[in-house]
Amino acid sequence: MxxxxxxxxxxxxxxxxxxxxxxxxxxxxxxxxxxxxxxxxxxxxxxxxxxxxxxxxxxxxxxxxxxxxxxxxxxxxxDGLQAIGHEAESPSGRLRVTAPAVFQYALFVKRVAEFMKRHPRVEISINFSDRWRNLVEEGLDLAFRIGPLRDSSLKARKLVDGKQHLCASPAYLSGRKIPKTPADLDGLEMIGFAGRSYTIARTGRSGVKGQSQFQVPNRIVVDSGFAAMRLAEEGCGITVLPDFLARAPLADGRLVEILPGWSVPSFGIYAVWPDNPGTNTLRTLFVDFIAEIGR
The missing domain is CATH 1.10.10.10 (Winged helix-like DNA-binding domain superfamily/Winged helix DNA-binding domain)
Structure with missing residues (x-):
């Protein structure tokens, strides 16, 4: 038996x-x-x-x-074994995780470090990559993903809505007409992202109603949010950056926000996982801890 x-x-x-x-x-x-x-x-x-x-x-x-x-x-x-470990406040086990490459530059890494210090018997293997990975076929326990989800067979939890900013460097905008409306963006150049739509819908705020869509020609296409930020700082064009990347360069003036009276649509950040036996308790504990970033 x-x-x-x-x-x-x-x-x-x-x-x-x-x-x-x-x-x-x-x-x-x-x-x-x-x-x-x-x-x-x-x-x-x-x-x-x-x-x-x-x-x-x-x-x-x-x-x-x-x-x-x-x-x-x-x-x-x-789950019974891990639940006992959790109740004893000494969880153990290993999680295999994948996350977008841009998370290397976000609060995510600090939260992982805090989790590891709090739970010394836990091991975590993290792959930072923008390559879409099949969790089941590759034996991964958990993924953090940005934007629409592709696989409805996975379990998912939305952690936060991420704010985005349309940015450029002061040097790039110098000598150019400062955009007042989305139509004024036509003369600018975009630092785009590989595999993503370059049409950006903007919802009016501060008394401006409705939506406007525009498409700016790509001057350069990258597959890294950090690279887009650095290229924007060097004056190569305008780009859309998540809040956790844009916050510092906007605060110290390396970048400025374009059309601040308008808002770029937010994006969802999700935790997704297959319903594998054996990691549910530890995975839930880890996701709960990471989710505190958005609170």
Missing amino acids: LDHLRAMAVFSAVAEAGSFRAASARLGISPSVVSHHVTALERHLDTPLVYRSTRRLSLTDAGKRLAASAQSMVRAAE
Whole structure:
């Protein structure tokens, strides 16, 4: 019976990860050991649980039914263990996290450091990258993402609405007509972001009603918010920056806000995760701690 419970835990990881290799990376065992446990279950039950192919496997009907039971079993066991650790105010475990590259320059890093100091038995591996990553296939526990979410199968929590600023350096604006309305932006050049729309909707405020859309030609395209900020400071054009990047250069005059009577639409910052067993309590604790940034 104990061997079958271990095999069911391995099968649960296979069902969630979608392949023996991904499950082995998540569990820290070899793909051959993963395959051995699944095969042992199939022999014990005398029925196939997975359809194997060279690239990916899929579950049979029997496999889907067993996966639901196996995942519930593992989730209950691991959540119970971690809940006890949480109650003792000494949580332990490891989280594999991915976050946008720009978070390196935000309050996020300070909050992570504070969390680690508060919980010395916790290990966290963070990948700072703007590359979209598949959490299930890559065995990641948690992602922080900016803007619209792509995968509705993941669980998500909105942490904060991020404010954005349309900025340029005083040197870039020198000798140019200072924009009074969105239409005045036509003569300027944009520092754009790779893979993003360059049409920006602006909602009026301070007595200005309605919306205006404009599109400014890109002078340069980057894939880093920090790079866009530095290029704007060097006078290469106008750009849109999140508040946590724009705050310091606006405060010390390296950048100025364009059309301050208008507001650039905000963006959502989300925590997203697969419903993996075994990390729910620690993940919730970490997300709750990070979410305090927005309070």
